[in-house]
Amino acid sequence: MGFVLEVLRDALEALSGGLGGDLGAVVWLTSWIALVATGIAVLVGIPLGTVLGLGEFRAKRSITVLVNTAMGMPPVLAGLVLLLLLWRGGPFGSWGLLFTPPAMVLAQATLAIPIAVGLTAAAVGGLPPAAKEQLAAFRLPRWRRGAVAVREVWPAVGGAVAAAFGRVISEVGAVLIVGGNIRGETRVLTTAIVQETRQAQFGQALAFGFVLLGMALVVNAGITWLQFKDSAQ
Amino acid sequence: MSALLELDVRYPTGAPRVDVEGFRLAEQEKLVLFGPNGAGKSTLIKVLAGIIAQAPVPAAAYLPQAPWMFRGTVRENLEFGLSSEGTVLARAVAAELGLTDLGLQARQLSGGEAQRVAIARVLARSEEIVLLDEPLAAVDLRDRAEVAGIIRRRLGRRAAVIVTHDRDDAAILGDAMAVMLDGRIVQRGPVADVFAQPVDESVAGVVGVANVLVGEAAEVDGNLVSVDAGDLRVWGLGEATIGSSARAMFGGETVTILPSGSGVGSARNSWTGRIRAVRRLGRLLEVVIDVGHPVVAIVTPGAAEALDMASGAEVVVSVKATAVRVVGGD
Amino acid sequence: MVALVACGGPGSERVVVAAGTSLVDSGLMDALADQYESANPGVDVSVVGEASAQVLELGRRGAADVLVTHAPALEEAFLADGLAELSEIAFTSEFVLVGPPALEDRLRGTIEDVLIEIAAGELEFVSRGDGSGTHEREVELWNAAGIDPGGEPWYRKTGQGMGLTLIVADQRLAITLSERGSFVAAADQLDLQVLDVSAGPGLLNPYRVTLVVGRTAAAADFAKWLIDGAPAGLSELNRSLFDEDDIYRPAD
Incomplete structure (x- = not known):
């Protein structure tokens, strides 16, 4: 117990030292990378998920299987594939993105998009038949029909967004591989935790962990609050 | 009149299945699809609406059986x-x-209010064909005739297919009526004819036997209104504007047959006429009496024996005014 | 990273050896473990690769039995605390400065001169920055050259093991300090080249094997073998792993 308490005390000390130096930069980078990646997942994933959930086409079932598989894609695999694509001399090497924050955004978006697609498709596809029938009866343009459907199930879609955010912010394998954990440039909370643990700086590592949990808590609390506010109407 | 819609609907895998050959809807026609639950009415109208992609169909305004209120306001x-x-x-x-x-938030509406929203939005559409699946199901009984009248008027010259299993609704909303049983249309014709002359016992079992007299509202007396249909004056409960068209409806089981010469003055609706036909209808008898207009009565075999009913016999026919329903037509 | 999964069969005795990532990334540590296991079937050697600072921390906390490190200053403190039952330099390799071929001609000479040229030219340098033996040595070399690169825009810290740091240096066309074996193991995937820096005592890389106090007989036997038995087979291992003769050498 003594050891754990000691680490805990170190962690609290690191936190009470304010977000000075490294911590501030790491939190800032973590936040904007995760938010941009989640934003991309929302912009790409929700429309695709709506098409998949509402549409009637032959490949629907196989695409659903693929999306569900991709939802569980190992982050390190996503990282590896992106590394190969972005490798200098590789297909997109000329973009010069490897070991930069945009590469990390790409990696996280790759992981978040299937989640946004899969959960949105499940939510929209789960609309009661009466709602789908009424929606068809309105003869709206396709995009409007999708928008009404998403709005109808938005608490579940909000949950999809929260899940996507949770996935990218807590992910370490992919951002480590394509980001490189370069101090002050591509170091985020999760890779910093790995780093500090390796250097036996357990207090600092735990402090980063607390911040990570806190960020996930804030985002989920926000979405849950919106969901409850809506259902109270 | 040319047909707006003419197609075969074969949907053998549907639950319930539908097998209708040469379904036809004429311009301006208001066709009631009548039948018991599970007869395939909703399936047929879904095919017509294109919800079930079974046949190529023209665009139509469609009111589903269970109108859905989406998140957001009533507006x-x-x-x-x-x-x-x-x-x-x-x-x-x-x-x-x-x-x-x-x-208001649309989700907070009662079933009847939500149904009214759905009726308003489907009637405001611009398609030339309107498909209504049980439009009055969620509307309170006392408001039904009024709402039905509004639908009838707002449909205007557009053609419509209206699913219902209610005789009053059918009589108010429809010109023509198609009776569905087990996925097939078993009888089709003017509403009054189908009610008065079901082709067989199974249809009679579905529609009941009803008399529909179409005429003009003539007189108002308290809550009673009279309708003049030819030489016949029928009194009933309801609302209609004097001088405008109106329909009087009453079921065959509400008709009493009395020997000729008995108390004609006791009921407002008492007419003398001759029996034209007596048909078996299961355990009952269906008697058609010509009182200047055919009136259908349903009687027990015992009563028929007591009266010595035979074709050509002169009888007095009586219906209580409170058993007659009068609605203003278009 | 501290949690380990037991992988030996029933009845086998487990020895946890923690080694610097250079040795693990080069493949040497696994090769040594395999060699020992095939000679001692009842023993299961588990290799954990960590930066030297963390390796010593694992030993301090009793999570590892045998430590292989190359960070003299950190090792000294560990020994001073009386935590070692046995500790000896077992073998050596050397550090190399690697960089993009384009810089080959510009960066040659003594290590001090080359580091001064890097700083003066603000050439990108990728540092481990992780408390590893390699990183410790790199800091010493900068100090000896009279340069403090920390905070300079051309100086980047990955905080990662040798392998990933080499990849970052390669992709960014940057320079890094690497243990020779780790570099050779990864070299054919990389465009980096060993820079022509005159070798000196500053680039010598001694590996210390330490047996933590109070460990099993199996752990003690493995540690003794690393110190006494293993060095004799190094040249053969060098050839099979790297196709070169003298990456790792027995200590003098």
Whole structure:
């Protein structure tokens, strides 16, 4: 117990030292990378998920299987594939993105998009038949029909967004591989935790962990609050 | 008149299945699809609406059996899928249907109110064909005739297919009626004819036997209204504007047959006529009496024996005014 | 990273050896473990690769039995605390400065001169920055050259093992300090080249094997073998792993 308490005390000390130096930069980078990646997942994933959930086409079932598989894609695999694509001399090497924050955004978006697609498709596809029938009866343009459907199930879609955010912010394998954990440039909370643990700086590592949990808590609390506010109407 | 819609609907895998050959809807025709639950009425109208992609169909305005209120206000729900002229019309119909507070959350409406929103938004659409699946199911019994009248009027010259299993609704909303049983249309004709002359016992079992007299509202006396159909004056309960067209409806089981010369003056609706036909209808008898207009009565075999009913016999036919329903037509 | 999964069969005795990532990334540590296991079937050697600072921390906390490190200053403190039952330099390799071929001609000479040229030219340098033996040595070399690169825009810290740091240096066309074996193991995937820096005592890389106090007989036997038995087979291992003769050498 003594050891754990000691680490805990170190962690609290690191936190009470304010977000000075490294911590501030790491939190800032973590936040904007995760938010941009989640934003991309929302912009790409929700429309695709709506098409998949509402549409009637032959490949629907196989695409659903693929999306569900991709939802569980190992982050390190996503990282590896992106590394190969972005490798200098590789297909997109000329973009010069490897070991930069945009590469990390790409990696996280790759992981978040299937989640946004899969959960949105499940939510929209789960609309009661009466709602789908009424929606068809309105003869709206396709995009409007999708928008009404998403709005109808938005608490579940909000949950999809929260899940996507949770996935990218807590992910370490992919951002480590394509980001490189370069101090002050591509170091985020999760890779910093790995780093500090390796250097036996357990207090600092735990402090980063607390911040990570806190960020996930804030985002989920926000979405849950919106969901409850809506259902109270 | 040319057909707006003419197609075969074969949907053997449907539950219930549908097998209708040469389904036809003429311009301006108001066709009631009548039948018991599970007869395939909703399936057929879904095919016509294109919800079940079974046959190529022209665009139609469609009111589903269970209208769905989406998140948002009544106004938003009223205006889904409508042009700007459509929204103006939808609000006018909504107002006529008694919907005033359009700022409410649509989810908080009662079933009847939600049904009215759905009716208003479907009637405000611009398609030439209107498909209504049980439009009055969620409307309170006492408001039904009024709402049905509004639907009838707002349909105007558009053609419509209306699913119902209610005789009153059918009589008010329809010109023609198709009776569905087990996925097939077993009888089709003017509403009054189908009610008065079901082709067989199974149809009679479905529609009941009803008399529908079409004429003109003639006189009002308290809550009673009279309708003049030819030489016949029929009194009943209801509302109609004097001089305008109106229908009087009463079931065959409400008709009493008395020996000729008995108390003619006791009921408002007492007519003398001759028996034209006596048919077996299961355990009952269906008697058609010509009182200047054919009136159908349902009687027990015992009563028929007591009266010595035979074709050509002169009898007095009586119906209580309170058993007759009068509705203003278009 | 501290949690380990037991992987030996029933009845086998487990020895946890923690080694610097250079040795693990080069493949040497696994090769040594395999060699020992095939000679001692009842023993299961588990290799954990960590930066030297963390390796010593694992030993301090009793999570590892045998430590292989190359960070003299950190090792000294560990020994001073009386935590070692046995500790000896077992073998050596050397550090190399690697960089993009384009810089080959510009960066040659003594290590001090080359580091001064890097700083003066603000050439990108990728540092481990992780408390590893390699990183410790790199800091010493900068100090000896009279340069403090920390905070300079051309100086980047990955905080990662040798392998990933080499990849970052390669992709960014940057320079890094690497243990020779780790570099050779990864070299054919990389465009980096060993820079022509005159070798000196500053680039010598001694590996210390330490047996933590109070460990099993199996752990003690493995540690003794690393110190006494293993060095004799190094040249053969060098050839099979790297196709070169003298990456790792027995200590003098």
